[in-house]
Amino acid sequence: MPLLFGTAKFNEQEHLTIGGCDVVRLTEKYGTPLFVYDVAHIRERARGFKQTFNSLGVKNKVIYASKAFCCLAMYKLLEEEELGCDVVSAGEIYTAIKGGMSPENIEFHGNNKTKEELTYAVEHGVGTIIIDNFYEIDLLSAILKETGKQQNVMFRITPGVDAETHEYILTGQVDSKFGFDVTSGQATKALEKILADKQFVLKGVHCHIGSQIFSAEGFLAAVEKMLLILDEWKQTFNYTVDILNIGGGFGVKYTEADDPLEPEAFVKAIVSAVQGQCELLTYPLPEIWIEPGRSIIAEAGTTLYTIGSQKSIPDVRHYVSVDGGMGDNIRPALYDALYDGFLANRISSEATEAVRVVGKYCESGDVLIKNIELPPMNPNDLFAMTSTGAYGYSMANNYNRNLKPAVVFVENGVDKLVIRRETYEDLIALDCE
CATH class of the missing domain: 2.40.37.10 (Lyase, Ornithine Decarboxylase; Chain A, domain 1)
Known part of the structure; x- marks a missing residue:
């Protein structure tokens, strides 16, 4: 069969x-060729993430990763299901807004956002910009000063966690083009720089360990490392995050050999890990954000x-x-x-x-x-x-x-x-x- x-x-x-x-x-x-999308299946997968969070009584945001697939109709569907979206270009911002996505529910990623793209994001009220590098800190700060605006931001950390996936879609390790490295002290330096800039409203931190991940172990390791880092910053800078964005990368079934967890299982594992670490460290429980893309749309x-x-x-x-x-x-x-x-x-x-x-x-x-x-x-x-x-x-x-x-x-x-x-x-x- x-x-x-x-x-x-x-x-x-x-x-x-x-x-x-x-x-x-x-x-x-x-x-033909023809792409056919099963809308009921999309809704089911999206709700699997969102409803599980809600049932656990945890503040959350499920943010669809636009790069997996986007068009006007897809953004309309996401808005219907009360999901946010992440984008990595001005083109995706434009499409998301045209599709009916509320700008405040858009999160802007990317390791080399241009001045034009950042300006476009600020002008169109994009809710959160995920800062990826020192160049971007200075560039975005200058844009905000020119416009006289403040901007909600998070910044991306590479926690040094390797996931069981292909090299091309592995992103959480130390040797990555994305984010601020923890081991070298870059992440701490970035925190100080962002906190010192009144143009930024720092909401929290983000990490992403890779894609097509079948087990929760990598996410649990990332949660543990992230909370240890956050607790250290709490002691040193008296700063605690409002939001912990643990990224996406949840695996899907391409062939009979694949055996991924269901969305509900990933959410329960992540929430349990965050709650456990926060309790252990006496750290205020943050809002938890995740970024499923493939796991909502692929199958x-x-x-x-x-x-x-x-x-x-x-x-x-x-x-x-x-x-x-x-x-x-x-x-x-x-x-x-x-x-x-x-x-x-x-x-x-x-x-x-x-x-x-x-x-x-x-x-x-x-x-x-x-x-x-x-x-x-x-x-x-x-x-x-x-x-x-x-x-x-x-x-x-x-x-x-x-x-x-x-x-x-x-x-x-x-x-x-x-x-x-x-x-x-x-x-x-x-x-x-």
């Missing part, structure tokens, strides 16, 4: 349905492709080509990300064989799934690739001048186009003759 998520199931016609919508009909209407997304050519090399490999690839999902090529998939337009009882699913781009590395057991497939069959909701469309590109796919939200039998497919005119819209 294929790996299914959320509301996905097969109907009497043996077609995959998501959110009560037949994917065969969706592809007839919108074409809710399915990419639909049309099968095209196939190539069988005796005793070597059977290649199956689809009409998308690294232009709509670069993760397998970028860091060997693993995915699952299956035929979406019919259920086959025929014997399976090992195949390699590849894209249409002019690169040998354009491989979506290196090895998967599939039944014989025909041209124009539909292939569904699951858990593609995070970092698929958001990292999409126009390599080989291919068009970016459309994105559809489905819920209760209703489909809604939220991002239209690009046109050839879109491709040359920015070109100058």
Whole structure:
């Protein structure tokens, strides 16, 4: 049986349905490749974090990491579910506000925010700016002095915690481009500098140890280290934080081999750890913020492709080509990300064989799934690739001048186009003759 998520199931016609919508009909209407998002599943995952915090009676804020996937409709959905969002560019700020996100619920991250981006954030009332380095302290302070404003800020710390994840998505270790290092004393120096500047209203600290983390152990280690640092600052500077932002990175299920915790389990573990450390150190319990992105959106997304050519090399490999690839999902090529998939337009009882699913781009590395057991497939069959909701469309590109796919939200039998497919005119819209 294929790996299914959320509301996905097969109907009497043996077609995959998501959110009560037949994917065969969706592809007839919108074409392929096509991203389909299960809205009910998004809501369920978001509420899994938020409601668990509330049930534990802890002050909290659940902040969606926009980089996983964002568009106007996504921000509207987040506002409906009473989640905040984090952004890493002025473009994401612009989209979030246009989508209905309250500026005070926006948190601005990034290791190299430009003067223009910081000015844009201040002018548009972004609620919290996460300061990442000494350059930014001076830059933001100058902007605030020019505008005569104060700004709620936090600052990012690298606590020296390694998570069990890929090197490219590991961020909490000492050797990181993000944040102020603790061991060298940078974090303490940053604290002194920010506290001394009347333009800043320092609300707390932030850390993020990495992404696609399956157990709570890394977060518990980060909580312990962060509270020890905070307690030291309490003794030295008589400063206590209002907010402890423990970041995100909660893992999701891409294949049967993945076994992540549910959102509720992560929240309970983090809250218990913070409460325990605060009690041990006699430290005032801060508001707890987290930043789930992938863990809210990944499993809710399915990419639909049309099968095209196939190539069988005796005793070597059977290649199956689809009409998308690294232009709509670069993760397998970028860091060997693993995915699952299956035929979406019919259920086959025929014997399976090992195949390699590849894209249409002019690169040998354009491989979506290196090895998967599939039944014989025909041209124009539909292939569904699951858990593609995070970092698929958001990292999409126009390599080989291919068009970016459309994105559809489905819920209760209703489909809604939220991002239209690009046109050839879109491709040359920015070109100058």
